[in-house]
Amino acid sequence: MAEAQGGRSLVVDAVTHRYPSGALAVENINLDVKGGEIIALLGPSGCGKTTLLRIIAGFIAQTQGRIIIGDDIVDSLPPNKRAVGIVFQNYALFPHLSISENVAYGLAARGIDKATRQREAQRLLELVQLPGMAERLPRQLSGGQQQRVALARALAIKPSVLLLDEPFAALDKNLRLDMQIEVKRLQRVSGITTLIVTHDQEEALSMADRVAVLSHGKLEQFGSPSDVYDRPQTLFVNTFVGSTNRMPGVVVSADRTAAKVRLDAGAEIIARPAGGALSEGGRVTVCIRPEHLQFVGDETGFAGVVGMSLPLGATVVHEVTTADGSGVKVSQARIGETRALENGAAVRLAPLAPSLANAFPATL
Amino acid sequence: MGAAPAPRDVTSYGMGLAAPLALFFLVFFVAPLLQLLWLSLHNDTAGLHWGLGQYLHFLTDPFSLGVLGSTLLLGAEVTAVCLVLGFPIAWLYQRVGPKLQTVIILIVLLPLLTSVVVRTFAWIVILGRQGIINATLQSLGIIDTPLKLLYTQFGVVIALAQVQMPLMTLPLITALGRIDPNLDDASCSLGAGSWRTFFRIVLPLSLPGVIAGCTLTYAAAITAFITQSLIGGGQMLFMPMYLYQQASTLQNWPFAAAISIIFLLAVLAVVSVFTTLGRLSRGYGGA
Numbered sequence A: 001m002a003e004a005q006g007g008r009s010l011v012v013d014a015v016t017h018r019y020p021s022g023a024l025a026v027e028n029i030n031l032d033v034k035g036g037e038i039i040a041l042l043g044p045s046g047c048g049k050t051t052l053l054r055i056i057a058g059f060i061a062q063t064q065g066r067i068i069i070g071d072d073i074v075d076s077l078p079p080n081k082r083a084v085g086i087v088f089q090n091y092a093l094f095p096h097l098s099i100s101e102n103v104a105y106g107l108a109a110r111g112i113d114k115a116t117r118q119r120e121a122q123r124l125l126e127l128v129q130l131p132g133m134a135e136r137l138p139r140q141l142s143g144g145q146q147q148r149v150a151l152a153r154a155l156a157i158k159p160s161v162l163l164l165d166e167p168f169a170a171l172d173k174n175l176r177l178d179m180q181i182e183v184k185r186l187q188r189v190s191g192i193t194t195l196i197v198t199h200d201q202e203e204a205l206s207m208a209d210r211v212a213v214l215s216h217g218k219l220e221q222f223g224s225p226s227d228v229y230d231r232p233q234t235l236f237v238n239t240f241v242g243s244t245n246r247m248p249g250v251v252v253s254a255d256r257t258a259a260k261v262r263l264d265a266g267a268e269i270i271a272r273p274a275g276g277a278l279s280e281g282g283r284v285t286v287c288i289r290p291e292h293l294q295f296v297g298d299e300t301g302f303a304g305v306v307g308m309s310l311p312l313g314a315t316v317v318h319e320v321t322t323a324d325g326s327g328v329k330v331s332q333a334r335i336g337e338t339r340a341l342e343n344g345a346a347v348r349l350a351p352l353a354p355s356l357a358n359a360f361p362a363t364l
Numbered sequence B: 001m002g003a004a005p006a007p008r009d010v011t012s013y014g015m016g017l018a019a020p021l022a023l024f025f026l027v028f029f030v031a032p033l034l035q036l037l038w039l040s041l042h043n044d045t046a047g048l049h050w051g052l053g054q055y056l057h058f059l060t061d062p063f064s065l066g067v068l069g070s071t072l073l074l075g076a077e078v079t080a081v082c083l084v085l086g087f088p089i090a091w092l093y094q095r096v097g098p099k100l101q102t103v104i105i106l107i108v109l110l111p112l113l114t115s116v117v118v119r120t121f122a123w124i125v126i127l128g129r130q131g132i133i134n135a136t137l138q139s140l141g142i143i144d145t146p147l148k149l150l151y152t153q154f155g156v157v158i159a160l161a162q163v164q165m166p167l168m169t170l171p172l173i174t175a176l177g178r179i180d181p182n183l184d185d186a187s188c189s190l191g192a193g194s195w196r197t198f199f200r201i202v203l204p205l206s207l208p209g210v211i212a213g214c215t216l217t218y219a220a221a222i223t224a225f226i227t228q229s230l231i232g233g234g235q236m237l238f239m240p241m242y243l244y245q246q247a248s249t250l251q252n253w254p255f256a257a258a259i260s261i262i263f264l265l266a267v268l269a270v271v272s273v274f275t276t277l278g279r280l281s282r283g284y285g286g287a
């Protein structure tokens, strides 16, 4: 147990879980995580993130599927034999034990002698930049400091996989950024395969090597942050990650790589069939991000009337009402003297490039 | 949790609001206690001579000291039995579904819903020579002659433990319920087995409940006049009965008063040992 086990792979193989109450919390989830990778599980509240985490840790026995860590199928192992480190959202530090006792708890459970334990606890507290707090009780620490202790405690057992359940949700914005950087640094240093549960998409995109987007217990997409952001595979992913304009339309013609769509807003554009093949004449929803729309001078795009303009520092966001009465947002980088748009000005809009407009079959 | 509006500081309310309760205590608790003290400081039943004679008598009389000792021991035994039997019940309560929780609470509270006298007579029926236990053991051929269960220390401890069980179980259920269930999981994920988790995490964190339960059970067990007398019978004498005999039968009021004061001090000493133990184990949990 003494040598580092960092960098073991984790496979979630067709895992389904139904709670005894009948709730289907996760459904046929497949994840293939390489050793040393940092993965974010992203999804709205109630989509099954915590359930999946607890299955990997061994607190819940899944109804179907397998969990494989390294070369071992761990399904029959209890949580205390899985060598999976967890950081809980509320940290779950032992309130009656000192900080160093908390950090050394897992080592004591492994029968490691006291001197080694203390040395190791000291080393870990230095690693998370909390030296000199060893003798305090958890309640004498701030939230961010408690979080560092929880991290040190989980790292102490040299876990093969590190799981973090909404680790930054309770921290204020500045501290959150500090801790995100800190966790990423520690993960780099230790090389431990890490899974972070979050419903904050910025956190997922900035911290993870790959992001798994969940919705209603199903895996919507598993890919790199840029895949998830730029090449979403489902309408859910496109709308949940980042902000987007949803524009209804009808397919005029389509092949595998491009579709010509007649928008209800009144223009024909070329879009990328993102969720699989599209059939001619079928209704679709085209998603275009505000920063992927541009004002055009010619007659190509669709027409609209400028409503409100919000200067948000580096960008300006304009609200434009289209011919079919729906509103779209356009975000413009503020380069030098950006031409101010008058309220009520008639404009024309078009996507920057066909690959930046994603067409999904409309679900009614 | 921190977002909840802070309740008004208790110290900012007028002390006058506590006056009715304070008055009640003064009239019905402090005054009789002082009268008792005054009474115990007389050397004769007529109340003519002042002195510490009654206390001297008690503290030099092996019989009286024996009664005090066996009463305190009885309390300790009942408390131990309640703790050992009550902890698993409370532990179980936190780990079963809501339906079973209702059942457990009902079973725990049942002794409180029947009269002490009825419960005690039920125990006489169970423990007697021809009682349920002896009859069953005999019919199974395990014993030839009936066991003596009634009128023994064992019988008194068992009957009292059943009667006082809620006083132990309820504080334990509360204390265990306050422990964050994630702590169990955290301990487990760090490699600790169930026993280590229990002794290093659950037990220390439930200590406030253990101490509250022990204090209540102990105080109730040593003063349980009816159960002690009916199950213990004539051969076993405990402080409440001893006191009653001196006051009511022998009309020796000063000695009875001295017994009361000594009993009170002895109980206070034991209770303060409990609370000191609690404070030594660091003041967490309740906070």
Ligand SMILES: Nc1ncnc2c1ncn2[C@@H]1O[C@H](COP(=O)(O)OP(=O)(O)OP(=O)(O)O)[C@@H](O)[C@H]1O
Pocket: A019, A020, A021, A023, A024, A025, A043, A044, A045, A046, A047, A048, A049, A050, A051, A052, A199
């Ligand atoms: N112990 C349980 N018994 C029955 N159903 C449960 C239980 N725990 C969770 N669920 C249900 O399973 C689904 C997934 O819950 P889970 O806690 O995994 O969601 P989550 O993604 O972690 O949500 P959040 O972001 O709010 O923490 C939910 O619909 C929830 O109601």
Ligand SMILES: [Mg+2]
Pocket: A049, A050, A051
């Ligand atoms: Mg959750």
